[in-house]
Amino acid sequence: MPSAARPDAPQPDSAPSRPVRKVWQKWQRWRQPLLLGAALLSGLLLGSNPFRPTDQNPDATSRGYLKFKEILSYVDRDYVDTVDAEQLSDYAIKRMLEKLDPHSVYIPAKEQQQAAAFLQSDYDGIGVEFNMFRDTVTVVAPLSGGPAEQAGLQPGDRLLAIDGQSVSGQHLTTEQVFGRLRGPRGSTVRLLLLRRGQGRAMTFALTRNRIPNASVDVAAVLADGATGYIKISRFAAGTYDEFKEALGRLRREGMTKLVLDLRGNPGGYLDRATKIADEFIGGTRKIVYTDGKGDQYDTQTFSRAAGEFEEGPLVVIVDEGSASASEVLAGALQDQDRALVVGRRSFGKGLVQQPITLNDGSELRLTIARYYTPSGRSIQKPYRDGVAAYDRDLQERYARGEAFHADSVHFAPALRFRTAHGRTVYGGGGIMPDVFVPRDSTTQNRYLSRLQGTSLVREFALNLYQEHKDELTQLTFDQYQRTFDVSEVQLQALAARAAQGGLRADPYSLRRCAPALRNQLKALVARSAFGKDAYYAVLREQDGELKQALQTLQDANAKLALGETNGQ
Structure with a gap:
């Protein structure tokens, strides 16, 4: 799902793990850039350092x-x-660790702060999302309640200078702008910006404050008034508390059944994922266990607390971007027959990393054990052929047709396992869903991929918002949903602008991906006009996996299976 960069928020990095980078580059190009995705594609066991x-x-x-x-x-x-x-x-050191497994990583001291920041639940900054459009830092949206919103920053504002230093036309990276906007709470940052319709540049002085860094992207009751939808982007320090608050609110609003969306979730803190599992699984039942060298790192985690939603239909959505702790959660709910899993086979990251802080402030995240689901399935996909072959796994899945045909996924008979109620599930790498949903083939073309790889779609949507700003302020979001559409003329204008930027025209591919492109543009305009919840609500209109999840909740057989589980 498209999202603007949040420069003053903690962000992951593209090094050191290549598998995560490739997932995001190929299938979620327009998502927020990852700074240390490799270090985060892991369930972390935290606590005092036991290594001697x-x-x-x-x-x-x-x-x-x-x-x-x-x-x-x-x-x-x-x-x-x-x-x-x-x-x-x-x-x-990095090359040495590659000989061990794909997820044992070394994080230099200068990158460690960024790696840790991704899993923090808040940060010090001004609370603004931006994109880089033609070397210009452009505000996409101020975050609700943050200093940027309180100071009056608006979508489309172009930053010219930060604390007297020019940032326009300077070829700065997102990380460099990020570094200038962030700072200690209570400190002041001065912004010089240009606003559409204003003849002169404007100066704002903002006092940095603590900004929530949410990991629950959206929590809403859908149109039927009974179905809840919660999307979790990662398992950070505050994820469980965010989830509890969201779940309680949805229950008070009348939710009786739930879709839990873990697509694109690369993992994070394991204990946050298992605590969320405990909210769904009643009694004392196994959630996950780990097996390492000897018994030092052998653990078993069981459900214990009285959960908020131990009864009621539950469906979990996963895809090839769901990894590590998100796979632990999905696998536990599947094995205990508490939920049905919808989507495509998940990434297959089932190795446990122990963070070890070294004397110079750098960090070693060393694989110490493997994860296993309650039925005994190993989540980890094979890596015996080396890191390069491991990195190619997702591309090879697509080449084999796994993204589009369930029968293209093959498992050896020895990898069959049984759930608590005797259903067949499979090990050998990742979580295979109960209900397979193919990728939308209309979006699988080079033209759209190259278009999404630029900032042009986001820039075009921001311009659309600014052109129709007066009209949009007169609408409620429901009215916007019903009446706003991206026209054929506007799509052609986007294609013409892309051609001017060097992207070769491809009318056939444009027609093929037009519904998805229109939906994305409409969602981005809604983000600027009505906020984040509106953005996700528009995206849900053409979300094939979510539609299948909702159908699964309604299916009589699914209800029966889940109802039997509730009686355990």
């Missing part, structure tokens, strides 16, 4: 250490060119 030097093989460890130290010393002293010994060490 061991004597399992002290001679080999000492020889390896002395050899590396000796070679690095020779390179530093005698190599013909000046070298950065620390940079070489970081490189060697």
Whole structure:
């Protein structure tokens, strides 16, 4: 789903894990950029650092250490060119970890703050979403209640300077702008901006404050008045509290059945995911267990608390971007027959990482165990052929037709497992849904992918909002839903602008993807005019996976299966 960058919010990075980067680049190009996606495609076991030097093989460890130290010393002293010994060490460490598994990672000290920020529940900043349009920082939306909204920033405002330093036409990265907007709570940042219709630039002085960094993207009761919908983007520090608040509110609004959306959720803190599972699973039943070397990292997690929604139909949506802790949650609900899973096979990340803080502030996230669902399924997909082959897995799934045909997914007979009520489920990598939903083939073309890879769609939508701003302020969101449509003339104008930017015209592909493109533009305009909830409400209009999830909730057989589970 398209989303603007939040420069003063914690954001993930594109290094060091290539699998996550490829998922986002190929299938969710317009989502918020990831800064440390690799480090986050993991369920983290947190607590005091239990690692101490061991004597399992002290001679080999000492020889390896002395050899590396000796070679690095020779390179530093005698190599013909000046070298950065620390940079070489970081490189060697990363390559060494690649020989272990795809998810043991080393995060240098300078990147550690960004990696940790993604899992924080709030941050210090001004609360604004922006995009980079032709080297111009453009406000997409001020966040509700934040300093930017209180100061009067508006969608479409173009930032010219931050604290006297020009940011327009400077070829700055998102991260560089992000660094200038963030700062300690209570500090002041001065913005020089240009607003449409204003002849002169305007100056704003904003006092930075604490800004919530929500991980529950949306929580709403749908049109029937009984079906709740909750989308969780990651499992951060505050995710469980956000979820509890959202679930309680939806119950008070009359929700009796729920769709839980975990699409594109890369994981995060494992305990937040298991606590959410406990809200759905009654009694004392297994949620997940881990198996590591010896028994030091062997754990079992069971449901214990009286949950908020232990009864009532429940459907979970997953896709190839759902990983780690989100797979643990989906797998537990599936194995315990508490929910039916809809969508496509999930990513397949079932390795447990222990964060180990090193003396210089860098961090090692070392794989110490594997996750298993209650039925005994391993979530982790194979990686025996090396990191490069592992990285290609999602592309190969598409090449095999997995995204479009359920019968293209093959499992060995030995990978069959049974749920609590005896239904067949499969291991061997990822969570295979009970109800398969193919990707929308009309959106699978190079033209749309290249168009989505630019900022042009978001820029065009922002211009649409500004052109129709006076009309939009006279409408309620319901009126907007019924009456606002992106015309053929406007689509052609977007295509013409793309052609001017070097994207070769492709009328056939444009016609094919027109419904999806219209829906995206309408959602982005709604984001600027009515806020985030409106944005997601528009996207739901053409959401095939959600429509199937709603159908599954209505299906008599699904109701029967879930009803039997509720009686356990």
